[in-house]
Amino acid sequence: MPQTAAIHPTALIDPDAELDASVQVGPYAVIGPHVRIGPGTQIGAHCVIEGHTRIGRDNRIFQFASIGAQPQDKKYAGEPTRLEIGDGNTIREFVTINTGTVQDAGVTRLGDDNWIMAYVHVAHDCQLGSHVILANAVQLAGHVHLGDWVFLGGLTGVHQFVRVGAHAMTAFQARLAQDLPPFVTAAGNPAEAQSINAEGLRRRGYSAERLAIVKQMHRLLYRKGLTLEAARQQIDALRGELADADADIALMQDFLASASRGIVR
Template sequence: MAPPGPAIHPTALVDPQAELHASVQVGPYALIGPHVRIGAGTTIGAHSVIEGHTTIGADNRIFQFTSIGAPPQDKKYAGEPTRLTIGAGNTIREFVTINTGTVQDAGVTRVGDDNWVMAYVHIAHDCQVGDHTILANSVQLAGHVHLGDWVFLGGLTGVHQFVRVGAHAMTGFHTRLAQDLPPFVTAGGNPAEAQGINAEGLRRRGYTPERIAIVKQMHRLLYRRGLTLEAARQQIEALRGEVAEADADIASMQAFLSAASRGIVR
């Protein structure tokens, strides 16, 4: 007797070349293309379209009416076999759209693990989304955007192409983000302005008061002392060694600032 295959609704259209783990569930009227691979325990909602060279890991919950792996919305795209990879444990809600990459970048759009992607979110070509992020309703990521781990983008946030958002950063409702947002920083407005640090998020992730105090000092140096960016970086570097567990946070901030190519939200 042949082993049981995926639980595919009889109205779904799954290409015979697609690779689905035996525990995958596919809802009514879903469409899955030939170059798609889906890992164990993932569920695909009704009317979803998953196409392109797309790899989806284990234990994802993909809701109805999503469009995943469609070609990039880039006029330079000429049909190259670019890719989309999605990790494990993600929740992807209704009407989310995620496109494959372009050869003008690395050729792959990536979404990591344990992300919470709410309805109507768009993740454009070549975006790199880390782990444990929350993208609230109608967040729009233009092409080539990079999000660090634990980023939280408030509803209707729009992120300009090539912008980078550092780990643990957060935006408020209806934020327009056109410059890089450093790690730990909260921002809001149109255009975005820095407002503070994501202290509550850090506490929930186990940061000690002493470690949070160093993050607050970095914020003051960047935003409250009237320093140039280079002068702020020098003083941030001088914080090393005050709290041993915060040295990694200082290194993260310094690496982010040294790579900022669009300027930072000030």
């Protein structure tokens, strides 16, 4: 990798790494041979980026982050598993993101426009959508899946294999050991469902009528004393009431149908 004005002379970049000419690399950063970094991305001082890691365009990775290290899994035996990071992500200080394992898809993925605050850990095989916000010190165990627009409050801990649906949200220090359905807010240790993420949905352009359908789904899941199967049947009956909300109903139904760990109650 040739030295340019955008790469600090103290940075250690393997000659086999592939960095776009517009990438900026700060002092004492270390970048390994299997790393690919797209245009406009900024790498802060003392970052370590290693493993089979692909990073898209216009990301900003702050100082002291550890990106693409081996999974913290005793079964890992050196397989060339991967980390893929999309475009426009912000990854703050001391964040750790590991590659995948062959026991899963072999890849950890982050989508686009995610905001990952300081001291967050994203373990092996996690799958993050886009527009996700992880507040300071959120800890994701292995195989966790987060949908688009998820917000996890500071110090939230998420058990391995848990899924969090799109637009869901947790409060400070929540502990998630079961799946959290789309649109739902949760708090506590263990986490319990509270309401819907109404303010977040309004910011994303949800109309009052569409919000009313989401609220009705929440009531059927949590306020009517129904079994999960009975709630799903009644949620399905909401289809057709508002064309814009049919996608929300489908999102909820698909999530509930595959909730292998049970849902947060």
